[in-house]
Amino acid sequence: MKTSINTKLTLTCLVCLPLAAFANTPPLPSFDCLIEPELLADVGSPVDGVIEKFFVSKSDIVKKGQKLAQLNQSVNLSTAILAKAQSEMQEKIDSKQAYLAFAQRKLDRIKKLHKQKAASSFQKDEAETELKLARSELDLAKREKLLSKLEYQQAMQKLMERSIRSPFDGIVVKLHLSLGESVKDRPVIKLAKINPLRVELILTSEMFGLIKKGMQADIIPELPNYAPARATVTVVDKLIDAASGTFGIRLALPNPDYRIPSGLRCQAQFLPNAK
Numbered sequence: 001m002k003t004s005i006n007t008k009l010t011l012t013c014l015v016c017l018p019l020a021a022f023a024n025t026p027p028l029p030s031f032d033c034l035i036e037p038e039l040l041a042d043v044g045s046p047v048d049g050v051i052e053k054f055f056v057s058k059s060d061i062v063k064k065g066q067k068l069a070q071l072n073q074s075v076n077l078s079t080a081i082l083a084k085a086q087s088e089m090q091e092k093i094d095s096k097q098a099y100l101a102f103a104q105r106k107l108d109r110i111k112k113l114h115k116q117k118a119a120s121s122f123q124k125d126e127a128e129t130e131l132k133l134a135r136s137e138l139d140l141a142k143r144e145k146l147l148s149k150l151e152y153q154q155a156m157q158k159l160m161e162r163s164i165r166s167p168f169d170g171i172v173v174k175l176h177l178s179l180g181e182s183v184k185d186r187p188v189i190k191l192a193k194i195n196p197l198r199v200e201l202i203l204t205s206e207m208f209g210l211i212k213k214g215m216q217a218d219i220i221p222e223l224p225n226y227a228p229a230r231a232t233v234t235v236v237d238k239l240i241d242a243a244s245g246t247f248g249i250r251l252a253l254p255n256p257d258y259r260i261p262s263g264l265r266c267q268a269q270f271l272p273n274a275k
Contacts, residue, residue, distance in 0.1 A: 035253065067163050069189065073159060106131075205240045
């Protein structure tokens with residue numbers, strides 16, 4: 001009976017050993033890292049012009065599509081107003097429609113008279129030609145109005161191109177130009193996208209294969225009073241640099257309230273079992 005009990009205990013311990021070993025596996029060490037913006041962009045203008053007004057200042061938070069600056073637009077505005085007025089003109093079409101209706105009634109009368117031998121074939125032919133011309137003139141007036149609408153749309157597009165807008169949610173890093181300066185081939189405003197932030201690490205080759213895409217890590221900024229924030233691995237380099245024996249890791253760090261500034265050094269503590 002005693003032997004049987006010892007055998008059961010031995011088997012139980014053999015089953016438990018792997019679990020115990022796994023549970024006592026030491027955590028990965030922490031690594032130096034750098035918190036950077038997800039994206040930095042120098043925003044410019046697709047057209048030449050002079051800066052007429054800025055709507056933002058350095059460090060302002062901006063939304064995608066928000067107007068950042070305005071170029072001089074007096075000429076384009078006048079062109080757009082004229083094109084809009086032309087596109088809304090209906091009088092020419094109304095007069096051509098009235099003339100077409102008149103030509104149709106005239107032809108109907110001539111046809112009746114022609115049947116009664118009271119109008120010549122020449123008069124009938126003349127009335128039919130007049131109707132065709134009236135119909136052509138109406139079609140031409142309609143095409144001219146359509147062309148005016150297209151010209152108005154084009155004028156509005158050119159007007160919109162003179163407004164510089166933000167391509168993404170972010171913050172204003174720098175105003176490259178001042179009021180009155182030309183934007184020709186030059187960036188106007190530098191923007192940074194800081195939600196999410198990008199966390200960069202350089203690890204030695206011994207760590208290759210231990211850090212995988214989708215793993216999570218606690219990021220601790222090197223500033224007082226900042227609690228760890230959770231980030232997710234998005235990029236693991238597939239190649240190791242032969243000269244240094246290192247490879248890169250990138251994580252995405254959510255920052256919806258812009259509480260964490262970019263440009264900070266940090267420590268990254270990976271969580272091997274968190275995915």
